[in-house]
Amino acid sequence: DAMVIQNPRYQVTQFGKPVTLSCSQTLNHNVMYWYQQKSSQAPKLLFHYYDKDFNNEADTPDNFQSRRPNTSFCFLDIRSPGLGDAAMYLCATSRPGLAGAYEQYFGPGTRLTVT
Amino acid sequence: ELKVEQNPLFLSMQEGKNYTIYCNYSTTSDRLYWYRQDPGKSLESLFVLLSNGAVKQEGRLMASLDTKARLSTLHITAAVHDLSATYFCAVDKVDSNYQLIWGAGTKLIIKP
Numbered sequence: 001d002a003m004v005i006q007n008p009r010y011q012v013t014q015f016g017k018p019v020t021l022s023c024s025q026t027l028n029h030n031v032m033y034w035y036q037q038k039s040s041q042a043p044k045l046l047f048h049y050y051d052k053d054f055n056n057e058a059d060t061p062d063n064f065q066s067r068r069p070n071t072s073f074c075f076l077d078i079r080s081p082g083l084g085d086a087a088m089y090l091c092a093t094s095r096p097g098l099a100g101a102y103e104q105y106f107g108p109g110t111r112l113t114v115t
Numbered sequence: 116e117l118k119v120e121q122n123p124l125f126l127s128m129q130e131g132k133n134y135t136i137y138c139n140y141s142t143t144s145d146r147l148y149w150y151r152q153d154p155g156k157s158l159e160s161l162f163v164l165l166s167n168g169a170v171k172q173e174g175r176l177m178a179s180l181d182t183k184a185r186l187s188t189l190h191i192t193a194a195v196h197d198l199s200a201t202y203f204c205a206v207d208k209v210d211s212n213y214q215l216i217w218g219a220g221t222k223l224i225i226k227p
Contacts, residue, residue: 031213040201040220040222041219041220042203042217042218042219042220043158043203043217045214045215048213048214050213088157090157090158092158094213096213097163098163098165099146099165099166100146100212101146101148101163101165101207101212102207102212102213103148103160103163104148104158104160104215105160106157106158106159106160107157108156108157109156109157111155
């Protein structure tokens with residue numbers, strides 16, 4: 001089945017220790033997104049790629065970076081995680097569909113714990 | 116400021132009852148999305164509403180869109196425990212239709 005895969009599903013890192021989260025997709029969608037979601041809140045967009053074009057949300061901390069080496073893969077790097085970065089990180093993909101709608105398909109998420 | 120407002124934010128109801136979740140938005144978008152999230156899990160797309168008057172149904176859930184009123188509703192009929200989840204609505208950003216503006220979510224608890 002076509003899908004969005006995230007690894008790892010759970011990540012524990014120490015304060016200040018860099019961590020990389022990965023996302024891959026078999027949907028062949030041209031748009032990929034990284035969201036951060038904290039408990040009981042709506043997902044917050046960190047970055048997105050439209051094809052190869054990278055877009056950084058204005059309020060995304062400099063501590064967060066992303067790479068998309070090809071259509072299928074996308075990475076989220078957190079250079080120096082702080083306690084406030086503990087959250088669920090969600091990868092999503094989309095492409096133009098009916099009436100130009102970009103329905104987003106989400107991966108299972110990576111739960112990040114910072115100790 | 117672009118806003119998507121859901122109400123209620125929290126709803127506890129008994130099985131078998133009917134209820135409606137409301138989603139108001141301030142943009143001129145004519146596309147609206149509903150997602151479901153189970154506790155500790157990711158988001159699952161439920162409905163994509165593409166135009167004024169659109170109505171979609173899946174089981175006990177029915178979603179509708181009134182673009183003139185900038186309002187979408189998610190109606191639950193004869194609720195069952197399995198529908199307990201958080202429901203988010205989202206609309207396209209006007210200047211970037213592949214980005215979404217999200218509502219805060221409605222946490223729905225259905226008691227047996």
